[in-house]
Amino acid sequence: MRVAFFVNSIESEEPNFSTTALAMAALARGHDVCYIAPGDFVLRPDDSLMVRATTVPAGKYKNAQAFHDAFQGKDATIQTIDVREVDVIFLRNDPSLDSDDRPWAAHIGAMFGRLAGDRGAIVVNDPSGLALAQNKLYFQGFPEAVRPTTLISRSIEEIRAFIADNRKGVIIKPLQGSGGKNVFKIATPDDANLNQIFEAVSGEGYLIAQGYLPEAKAGDIRFFLMNGKPLVRDGVYAAFRRVPAKGEVRSNMHAAGTAEAVKITDDILAVAEMVRPKLIEDGMFLVGLDIVGDKILEINVFTPGGLPEIAAMHKIDFSEDIIEALEKKTAIRNAYAGSMSNRALATL
Template structure:
């Protein structure tokens, strides 16, 4: 393991709320990169899953947590030192890193985490901000920077949108990793079947956007930490005729400096989102248009660091410590 440093007074213990640790692909996982940097700084780590959160009347919000230490190995990368139930307010920072989908259980978890905040816990990203910024819908607030977009369950409205823009992308509001994304071109081939499938015959709301040919150069993940853009993004480039650039859908990740358009978007949106309690945001940018605002568990730390040498995890922990210090002064 790398040499550790003494943690700052504001950050001695951190709790990570995430998917099961044994499922992490540590060679690329962003939450692991955060934990590794925290451990390097001497921060004591604990982990739990949303299912482990509990709130009993008259008591603080607790979780069944496992105190872990990192081994430095790729496979058996952590060992459990102790486990038991503990109040979330006992930790200096709580990192909510559960992957989508943003389903009912995720929604309830944000309410438990918000109660923990009332009891003194410091949660990042803030639970209320997570609820207020569904990752697909959040882009609608920033229409000046986004492609033409429609959110609806109406087949008629979708057909009218297609007639206007001719080449469109349709996707579920709760998807991740490129799942359920369809492109329908000018011929309208299979539009009816796609709409019926995604909307469950008009019972489920979806998102429709004008197709952006710049996807051929990549769907760029632009990271904003503490309101400031990371100077490199990861362009996820579709492969083999795919329309999706997502790494989970087979896209190739290429780190590159932010373009002028990337900087403009990040500087316009970053301070607004940070002020709402979003310490870490991942913007999806195609060409000069932002298509999604990712706030639940933005990724790509390791890919950017490995290809450019810019230590994204260190930037994140610096921002976390700064946020905790600012809270302490308030």
């Protein structure tokens, strides 16, 4: 099986990324691995879709740093191949990272991913589903029971009124974004910083204001779903608590959050079950839920991270389970001679 990992750029990848863990797991299971980036597609006049794939020598790398160094160094080679020679394209880019400096690149994965799927590659998450999730409005399509009270607006008057109605405080963040960038907590509508925060965040477009959940002080739970179901092995769930740094609202790992083991309760499983039908309908193969109490703060469908942290805690590399699931999808695709849709294959 040849697996292509689509990333924002090879230069911006890091050894501790989940994409690195997934690529190493694929390589360890005997598969060919390559990386592709937004500028690497070529649609030729004969309608063939080509990709400029970056590869490294096959073999066992002693650790993630060595594997990462190989892709960044002279051992990496680039070859142009027909996408029909690729079994799986794993879309692992974060569109928000390109939205400012390279807006043309933000949704290339979904655009060309659809073309690759039409030519026989299995593309996950399903590119048509990802096109629906280009910003946090996607979250509003899930049941109200699992969502915090939410306002989406560019009106500071609307936001002040919303804050006044939510006595426990409000979290404000941009409609498009990730990694905890420009996330603020406002306690009252008279907060002296509100105007400044509004100007900073609204410069990126629409704002989301969500009722603050006091349980978030202890952090949120990153909980992985695969094929719409909790990712679990031997009774251990692919999950961990993201604990915010002292004085910090955000629990994102990029914002100095730390990872702790967490017990998965029936309430958490019930929340996951509530969102399962839509995730399957949209072809979302691998998803990270950010859960506080009985609510979901975000549904990460592009680049959910945390697999290396989970492996360090539990000595279980869930990357292996994810690659094994892709192997099964490839076998099903071959057995059905391409008659199954990519969206159906994505969550089987």
